[in-house]
Amino acid sequence: MELNMSKVKSICSPSHLRNFYEKFGLPRLIICLFLLGLFILAFIMKMDLTILLSASLDRIGMNGLLVLAMLPTLVTGVGLNFGLPVGFVCGLVGGVISMEYDLTGFTGLFTAMLCALPLALLTGYLYAALLERVRGQEMMVGTYVGFAVVAGMCIFWLTAPFKNPSMVWAIGGKGLRVTLTLYEHYSKILNNFLAFKLFGVNIPTGLLLFFGFFCWLAHLFFRTRTGMAMVATGANPMYAMSSGINVRRMRYISVMMSNALAALGAVVYAQSYGFLQLYTAPLYMAFPAVAAALIGGATLKKATVGHIIIGAVLFQTLLTIALPVTQTVLQGTDISEIARMIISNGMILYALTRNERG
Amino acid sequence: MNEPKIAPQTLSEKTVKLKEGKNLELILGELSVPLFFTALCLLGIIAAGLNPRFLVNEIITRLARNSFLVLSLIIPVIAGLGLNFGIVIGAMSGQAALIIITHLEIGGLPGFFLAALISVPFSLIAGYLTGLVLNRAKGREMVTGYILGFFANGVYQLIFLVLVGTLIPMSNPKMMLSSGIGLRNTMDLIAVNKALDNALLSSLRLGPFKIPWATFLAIGLLCLFTAYFTKTKLGQQMRAVGQDMHIAAVSGINVDRIRLIAIMISTVLGAWGQLIYLQNIGTFNTYNSHEQVGMFSIAAILIGGASISKATIWNALIGVLLFHTLFVVSPLAGQRILGIPQVGEYFRSFLAYGVIAVALALHAWQTKKKAASRDKE
C-alpha cells in the first residue's frame, strides 16, 4: 500500500510532468487539444458523430500506408521522404495496367499491386542512388525530383499506348483521362471486406487490417538483423559502420522500401477513393504524409511504428472532422483547408528548426 | 618605438606560383546550362513556327513583368542562404498592400507607389520573421523557406478569407464575398492596371513594339543597386558570411544579423516585384497568384546559369529571357510535333521542376566532393 502511494506521488511530481510534456511535445499537445475542441464543438452543434468517426476511420486506412512510407527513411536518417510521388506514380501505373485488362475484385487490386512493386523497387533504387549523392539536401532534392517525375508522367499519361475505352479520352482516343473511375473494378474492395457497424460507426475492417498488417510487419522487421542495422545507421552511422554494417546499403534499402510502400499506398488510396487520379494529382501527396509522421512524434532522427500509427490517426481525424465542423460553426466558411495548411506545414517547420540533440 | 625597417631581402621564392587558372572547360561548364536552354528555345521557336513579331512582343512583356522578381533572389544567394523559396512571402506582402489600395480606391501611379510604400513595413516584418526561422535551420534553409512559404500561405488565407469581415472590420461588397466574410477569389486591378508600364513615354515605340519604359527603368535601377550593393561594406560582409559562416564570425561579423538583413531586403524586393507583376497583368487571384512565384523565379534564374551559391544580374536577366521564351513556344511546339498541346505544357513544367531538381542535386554533389577533397589536403 505504502509502495503504491509513493509511486503515485512520484508520477504526479513536477519533474515527471515536465518529462511527460517534453516527451509529448508542445505541438502534439496543441493538436490534441484542437482535436478535442472540434469534437466538443461537434457535440454541441448536435452533429452526427458516427458519420464523422466513420469518415475518419476511412481516411486513416486510406492514408495509413503513405504515412508508413515515411518510416524507413526516417529510421535510417535519410530524412522525410518528400519524393513520395515517385513511388506514388508507380502505384498509379500498376493501377492503370490492371485496369487496361479489365481485372476486377481482389484480382484487380493485387494485380495492380504486383505490377507496381517491381517498378517501385527499380525506381526506388535509382532514387536512392541519387539521394546518396546529395546527402544533406535529400529533402529539397526529393521534393523537386518528385515534382519532376509527376510532370514527366503527365506526358506519359498523354502518350502511353493504353487502349481500354473506359480509360482514354472519348474524343481523339489518345491519352488517358484525368480521373479514372474504379467503380467497375475494385473500388472500396478493402473497405467493404468484413465491414460492420459498431454503435452506428462504419468499420472498414479490410482496410484497417491491411494497414495494421503492414504496421505489424514493419514492427517485426525492426527486430531482424537488417532492421536493427537500419536503426543503427540512422542513430549513429559511425557506430553502424564500425559494427560492420554497410551503411550505404541500408540507406538504399530504406529508400526502396519507402518507395514500395508509397506505391502500395497509392493503390490502397485509389481503391478507397474509388478513382485513380492521374496527371498533377500526386504532386503534393508527400506533404500530408510527412506532417502525419511528425505529428505522431517522429523526428528527423528517430521514428517508430507507434509514431506512424498515432500520427495517421491524429492527423487524418483532424482533417476529416475539421471540414464539417467548421462549416457548421462558421456557416459556410471552410477553414479546414487553411487549418490543414497551417498545421501540416507548421509541424514540418517545427521539425526542421528544432535543435536535435547530437 | 622606431619605425620598423623593412629588410631589403625577400623570401627565396619571389613570386608565388599560382595553381592553374580557369580553363576553357570550366567556363564552358558554367555556360552549359544557358547554352542548352538557348538551343532548346531555338528548336522550340522553329518547331512552333510563331510569328516573330508576336514572339518578340510577348518576350518584352514577360521580361518587364518578371525580371524584378527574379533579381530579388540574388542577395540571399550572396549571403549563402541559397535560393530564397520564401520569396512568396514577399509576394504576399505586396498583394496585401494592393488589397489595401484597392479598398481605398486609390489608383494610377500614386496608387501604385502607395502600394509600394505600404508593402515595405509588411515585407520587412515578414522578412524578419522568415530570417529568424531560417537562422534556426542553418544548412537546410531552402527546404525550410519552401515550407515556410506554404505555412505563410495558410496564414495569409486565414487573414483574408476568415478574419476579414470578422475580426478585421471591413465592408466592401465589390471586393468581399456575399456572406460578408472574406475576400473574393479575384481582384480587379483596373485602377493600377499598367500604372507603371505606361508611366513614362508610353507613346514612344521601338519600331512596332510597345515598351514599358518605366518598368524597365525600375529593373535597371535594381540592377544598379545590386551591383553597388556588392561593393559596400555590408555587401562584403554578406559575401563573407555566404562563403564561410564560421570564418566570418571569427572576423567579428554578426552572422545571424547579416543573414536576417539579406532575407529582409529580398522580401521587400519580392513584394515590389509582385506589384510590378500584378500591375502588368491587371487582375489577380487573391489566393493563388503568389503560389507559383517562387518556383518560376527560381527556375528562371537557374536556367540563366545561376547556382545555389552563385548568382549574378546576368543570370537573372538571361534566365527570364530563356525561361519565358520556352514558356511561350512550348505549347505550340507540342501541338505541332505531337498534335497534343498539353504535351508542351507538361513539358514546360517538367523542365521547370527538373531544372530545379538538377541544380539542387548538382550543388549538393559538388559540396560533398569539395568537402571530401578538402579532407584529403
Add this chain to the structure above:
Amino acid sequence: MPEFSVLELKNITKSYFGNTVLKGINLSVKPGEIHAIVGENGAGKSTLMNLIFGMPVIHDTGGFEGDIIMDGQVVKINSPRQAMELGIGMVHQEFMLIPGFTVMENIKLNREPTKPNLVSKILGSNMETLDYAAMRQDSIRALEKLGLEIDENAYVSRLPVGYMQFVEIAREIDKKRARVIVFDEPTAVLAESEANHLITAMKRLAEQGISILFITHRLDEVMACSDTISILRDGELVKTLTREETSVEEIAELMVGRKVERGQLPSRSVEPDDDDIILELKDLTVEMPGERVRGLDLKVRRGEILGIGGLAGQGKVGIANGVMGLYPATGEVIKDGEALKLNDPKAALDAKMAFVSEDRRGVGLLLDESIAVNIVLTSIEAQNKFLRRTILPGVHLLDQKAVREYALKIIKDLDIRCTGPNQPVRRLSGGNQQKVCLARAFSLEPEILWVSEPTRGIDIGAKQLVLDLLVHFNREYGMTIIMTSSELNELRRICDRIALVYRGKVAGILKPDASDLDFGLMISGKQPVKEVG
C-alpha cells in the same frame, strides 16, 4: 633587447569544472622577442593561448584567476575583439581564410576602409563603398613586412597551402598596433621548406619589434628561432630558459619528466615472444584528417599489451581507425599470416579484432538506445549472435530474453553503474559509458582488442578501473591489446612495450621503464638513444 615587457601573465590559474588545467603561471614577453611555449598534449598550451586571446570558451567556463598585464596595466580580455584592440593577434592552426576571396579581401576582412556615398549618408556607414585602392595599399604594405611578393588580387583558393599561412599572418600585422602575435602550432601543416620560410618571416617580424608567442612541439624549430623557451607540464610552468643556456635534450626531459608509479601487474603463464607475431602492419597509410598515418610498420606480439603514444596530430590515432576500416587505408595488414582486406570494417571484425574508439559518443555509442542494445548490436550484425529462428525459414528475430540475460551478466561483471539494461546510455557517466564500449567490444570475443584513448574525459577513479579492466582482459582471456593514448603515464603503467608515433611513422619502441629523456626525445621526433623490441 629592452627590459620592460609588452605582455605579462601573473599567477594565472584556470580550472574547468573543478579540474585545474593551469596552475599559477607567470610569464613575460618582451618587445621583439620570440617566446616559444612547448609541452605535451594536455599540458595547458592551448588553454593558455585561448585565455590570452579572450576566446569565449574561457569565459563560458567561469573565467580564470590571476592578471594579464600590458604596459604595466592590468587588462581585461573578455573577447577576441578586445584582444585585437589591445594589439594581440592570433594565427590559427587551421586557416581562417575565405577561399573565394582575394588575398587583399582576406587581409582586410571586416576591417575594410570605405568611402561614404549618397546612399550611406541616409542608410548608415554599412552602405559605404569599399575603398579598393586603400585596401590594396594596406595589403601590399603588410605583405612587404613579411618579405613576401604575392599578387594581392589572387584568389586564396588558388594559393599553395604553405602561402595561405602568410596571408593569415599578413592580416594580423595589418591590424593597427599589432604588438603580440600568437602562433598556434603554425608549422603543423607545413612542409619542411615552407616551415623554414615561416621561421624566417617570424624573425623579420621580431626585428620590427613585434613579439611572438610560438607554440610548437618541434624542438628543432624552437632551437632555430626562439629567444626564450617556456616549458609547460601538467598545467604548470616548469621552467623558462633562454636558448643559449639550454639544449634539445634538456627541453625534452623537462616536457615529459614525471615519476611513474608502475604497480605490480599480474604475471602471465606465457610471456609474449618476438617470434610469435599475431599482427603485422606493413607500410600502412591512413587518410584520417588530422591524424594521418604515412607508411607505418609495426609488429604486435601475441598476448601483449602494446601501447601507442605520440603527440596529437602525429597519426597515432589513425592506426586503429585505419586497420578497423573506418578511414581509408592502404598498405598491408597481416593477421596470423593472412592478409586482411582493408577498408572493410566487416573484414576486420571477422578477423577477430574489436575496436573501442577514441570518439566515444561519436563512434562508440548509440546514445539514445539502451545499454543492452549498445552492447549486443555489433555482435548481432557482425556475428549473428542473439537471434532466434522463426516459423519462416531464413527469418531470424532478436532474442530479447538472451539479450537481457547477457546484458545483466556483463553489467555485473564489469560493474556498470546503471538502473538496468534498458537505461539509455546518454544518462550514464563517462566512465560507465566507456565500460559499455568495452562490453560492446568484449562481446565480440576478440583476439585483438584495439583501444583508443580509453580514459579520456572520465574521472580519476574510473580511469583506474578501466585500466584494470584492460589488464584483466589481457591476463584472463589472453586478448592481445593495442592501446593508443595521449597520456604516456598510463601507457607506461600497463603496457609491455610502447611504440611512439611521429609524423605518421613509428619513431621507435620503448620499454615502459625507459628514461624520461628517451620518451621526450622520441615524441618530438629526435633520434632515440636506444631501441628495444
